[in-house]
Amino acid sequence: MESETEAEDAFFDACDTPPLANSAQPSPLLPLRRLPFWEQSSPSPLPFPNRVDSPPSPDLLRALINIFLKIVAFQTTLLLSSIAFPLRLISLFSSFLSDPRGTLHRWADQLWRISSSFVENHxxxxxxxxxxxxxxxxxxxxxxxxxxxxxxxxxxxxxxxxxxxLDFAMDLSFDFTRSSPMAEVSFPRPLSPPGRRFRSTVSLTLAESEYNRNLGIFQVRVEFLTADQKPLASSSRPCMMRFKSAPVRILETILKLVLVLVDISSETQTISLSMGGFAVPASAPAASAMVVLEPRAGQRLGTGLPELYSASLRMESELxxxxxxxxxxxxxxxxxxxxxxxxxxxxxxxxxxxxxxxxxxxxxxxx
CATH class of the missing domain: 1.10.287 (Helix Hairpins)
Known part of the structure; x- marks a missing residue:
């Protein structure tokens, strides 16, 4: 074991010994020894050049300056145009008032020159x-x-x-000399064709007087007649004014006082009565109608009738x-x-x- 260790040391010493400069024969290539990781040195970092911020490009500054100058020029032109355009209109209008014929001739000549030059060039x-x-x-x-x-x-x-x-309305004029006032009207044309149904509506405009409020119910009757005054159909409906209590009437009078004084509104009630419909018979068409106001039962002669401002009869056909x-x-x-x-x-x-x-x-x- 000792001999082997000495041989290895001798081998590594021979590898570490540098070759002689004046040696005629080069030393043979020997494998290098790998150093342990704790003996290995880290490579030195490469030097980086110092970073210096470059100045802005002159082309960018020139473009920004051009944009700013164009904006200023546009705003200046717009301001001058807004001032000069009204002055130009006033000048043209004054020249037209002073010499209309000459101004029209000048305008026509200018238009002709412009159109002629355009046609010649294009x-x-x-x-x-x-x-x-x-x-x-x-x-x-x-x-x-x-x-x-x-x-x-x-x-x-x-x-x-x-x-x-068919839809028309006719004013009614009642004869109050009778015990039951009546009004007769003729249709603009006979109601036709046979079998067609018609609806009638009677509208009464009543005064909001103490008499009408205390009157109560009365009767409205409508009769349809032929050209020779023969009755065709009849319809009757009860009627009375809409009830209003005293506080409501006082409040409504206060609210409508100014309108009543200037004659925009009036103290009236309009009552519309649908009298139903009837079918025109095939024998003879209806040519006129008679509307009668009748007092309720138990009234003395000449009483129980309303005070009217106006009345009308409306006829509508049912298709x-x-x-x-x-x-x-x-x-x-x-x-x-x-x-x-x-x-x-x-x-x-x-x-x-x-x-x-x-x-x-x-x-x-x-x-």
Missing amino acids: AGLALRVSVGCFWALVVLCSLMACLVFALFVGKIVMAVAVEEP PLMRRLLWSWRRTLFVSIAIFIFNFELLLLLICCTPLLLPGYYRRAHG
Whole structure:
């Protein structure tokens, strides 16, 4: 063991011994000994150059300065234009007032010079623009003619298919010399066709007087007559003023005092009575109506009748279901029919008049 250790030491000593400079024969290559990790030295760090912040580029400063100058120039131009434009308008207006004819001539000359110079410098462009404007005007006139024709046809179709319900009102003038005042009115035209139902409504405008408040109930009767005064139908309804307590009347009077004094409002009540409906018989249409005011039972002669300001009778016809739907949707139907006819006309124009309306497209499509 000792001999082996001595041999190893001799071998490593021989490896560590440097070769002689004047040796004629080089020493043989021997394997190097690896040092333990605690003897190994760490490599020295590489030196880094000192970091110095470079100054900003002159191109960036120049761009920022140019942007700032452009903003200032734009704001200055805008300010000068806002000041000069009103002054220019005032000057043109004053020159027009002082010499209208000469001002119009100068404007016409300037416009002519501008247009002439544009045509001379851009003759081809001006020709193409004028041709385009001409064909655009032709297309516009064609579309307008189609629209007018579609609206006209839609109006005719609606006049034939849709029936307008009869609705009119007539003023009533009662004869109070009778014990039961009555008013007779003639319809603008006989109620027709046979079997059509009509509704009647009587409106009474009563004074809010002490007499009417204490009157209570009275009766309103309506009779429908033929042209030869034969009764067709009759309807009767009770009527009375709406009740208001004394505090409510006082408060309402205080709130409406100014309006009553300036004659914007009045101390009245309007009562509307629906008298029901009746069907026009096939024998003879109704030509007039008679409205009668009757006192309630137990009243003395000439009493129990209201104080009236005015009265009116309104007649309304009841259309069948299908005609009622057509009348309720008449505007929508009119617009739909007009749009359909307009689209149909437009399709016919595109099929039959393509060479006239779209000559460029027609030439490209057909070579």
